[in-house]
Amino acid sequence: MSRITRSPRLIAAVAAVAVAGLALATVPAQATLRNEVGVTSTSVTFGITVPMSGIAAPGYNKLAPAAQGYLDYVNDNGGVNGRKVYLKVEDDRYAPATAVSKTNKLVLQDKVFGIAGALGTANHLAVLKSVNPGKRGVPDLFVNTGFSGFDDPKKYPTTFMILPSYVMEAKIMGKYLATKFPGKKIGLIYQDDDFGRNAKTGFATAGTKFDVSKGYASGSQSAATFAGSQVKAMKDAEVDVVVMFGVTTATAAALGAARAIGYSGQWILGSVGGDATTLKALGVPAALLTGSIGASFVPSTSDDKDPFVAKFKEINDKYNKGKDKTFDNNVFTGMNLGYMLVAALRAAGPNPTRAGVVKALETKGASIAAPGLVPLGYSATSHAGYTGYWFGKYDSTGALIPDDGPGKYAVWVTDSGSGAVTASNFVRPAMPANAIPNN
């Protein structure tokens, strides 16, 4: 470990400034410099930036506490190779500049081992440009956004996705539309940024033609605005099926607008905005959601027969210290993040290094017995996370029930390029004992 101590020259440096009559800040006895950081003999520390407060907090503020809860559970069961795993949480309020400064803090001041579960496409693009974890060799694991551009090992060598890309989701949704709603009038409401653009790329690849397509600028969403514009356009054009590719607040606004103006088309909600508990928290009555179609890559959180769901619920009850620990997709996603961090550390061996974790995910990541129902896409040339979706309908409780019935998941998989959308024969590996990775 490279360290500096109070050398004569250092003392001279400090003295020179102090002599000038200016008080120095507290001088640390030692300052750690350019080293493998974030790992000790007893701990490994990751950092996460998420909107814990502000406009995007509802729902997303459950991710980090759930991940922390899962890690606490693992720590109580011996940790990873004897090390406890910690997660330092920073609130970025969903603002790119704040995400940059908070990530800088995690990397430079807190000296975390890696970044985990960073959320928000615009936020993370700003972080990758400004903080540049790849240049620093800092693992940037399991980014909580589906923007396909993050799967670019040459440009972002330490960044790994976890969500299926928005391109994948749109391609699969396009196939679903063609299969389930042939001949129907189809509409699209999308967020008018990288998120929506990614989705439009996927739909175009799938050959999906929309009769009406309306964007909204991020932040402009409200029920009143949508009632006078995007949803009104769907109603005026008598659209049968409308795909909503937006964040949860926009989805809530769209559903509210539909109720307000009496539009009764079939809704298909993208995975980003389709979390039922968050929608309900935002004022969407369960009745309004009932019958809408949703997509997911993890088991339905109402599927208590799924071993991961059952175990994660148990862990959630005991370990989640968040203000709202109602078990839902966000909690499952947070637990999945914690689980994947543990699996990645285990894959890196008994003495994990930053480079070792990256290498381990590239060589062994695809075979992790992960909680998702679809394959992981990790390799030396792909940092794609989950690669597929299944579809279902929301019931009157807000649970997403697979089209073929509870527990019967018809999974489709694809890539972010021009690859076909295919029904998957993927069989998820058995859950390790106690839902703790044993790879």
Add this chain to the structure above:
Amino acid sequence: MRFVVGGYKVTSVPEPAPSADVAKALLSTGFGIAGSGYSKQGWAPELAVKSQMEVVAAFKAKFPNTKKIIAWGASEGGYITQLLVDQNPGTFAAMAPLCTVSNDIGSSLAYATDILWGMQTFFDPTIVGHGYAPGLAGYAQAMGDIGKIFTALGALQAGITAGTWPETAKASPLASNLIAAGIPARSALLMVGLIAGLPTQSAHFDGTTGPGDPANPLNQDYDKFALAISPALGVLENVANAAVLGIVVNYDLEQQMGGKILDNSNRDYVAQVGDAAGTYNMALSGDAAIAGMQGVLKLAPKWTADAAAVAKLKASKSTSGKIVIPTVTMHSLNDPAVFVGNTQWLTDQYLATNSAKEMYATFITAGPEHYTQFTAAGLPDTSYPAPTSSNHCNFSSMQMLTVAWMANYGAQNGVLPDAEITQFLRETIPGFSTDEMLETPRLKIYG
């Protein structure tokens, strides 16, 4: 005796140190300090070099035991500092160009061009911007432009939340299309800032704060303001500073060079915005609005310089970027007047040499994360001083003395302290970025 030769104020008054505190601290620790003024205001580095060397000669004549001379200066003074060293090898033992202009003035004129042209294109087609008439008539045009810029910015500030456009914008057919499309004027203002590379943090606005209590979940306006409006607010204040500086410098140089020197005829503004369109998508009002504004950037008539004037400008002295003596730089990450890319250029020149010796160190300052203040009525407040470490050359005494100590060490030893000590100072002195691997935004256009 160690001797620091410094610069001058814009009033041509010598300014060998940036403040009385710093001067007192230097004098009390055995330094001598001196600076010079000269006869012409504006861009006159050659005059400055000449007068500075006269000061050096006078000082050495009076104090023959002078051992080491350090050159330092801020802003244009940083440029002069580099020229002093370039043109007088062996005279100086160390230098410290601070918040400096580097390379040649063409780099800085490039982003002044973008700002002035952008203001003309989006907000007031009567802004002259370049090609000022000779003499007093041109001076009147330049002063008139400053008035027009402030009028437009005043209207933009008044309508920042509603997104209303200045009345003067309606005379522009291209801007009228944006108005008709419902694109907020603040988004166009942000676009002007982004094409030039202006920071979204300014002297009074941090680019990320909204009004009211951020912890109050009922305060939904906080984030909408923070995400959609704050970046434009920072650019607004920065445009005011940068445009005035750009107009004054351009007028001065046009008079000296005998013609137009601003030229954006070959600019690819879409490329210049680059990834920032994604980062600031919400403040730019989404992809459709961005496409509309980019359409204006493509279609609007560009400015073309006079070849003879440009040739004359290029023939004037440029800094070499060669680091032949211990060199310490300092720059605010969000300097709105002289972009930090000027210092990054110098850093890049040094790194390219793969020097085995510690001959170059840089300190990047950054203001606090949140410093925007609002009045009781919820309006942005500019009635308080800019926080130290933000804005142009707004350094603390401790930061200045750190630079002085580093430069003095270099002067005495022929090399700077070890990188570990430099890093220790970054981590110890308030307001410095602690990131030893920091690469600041580079200038979008090099001269």
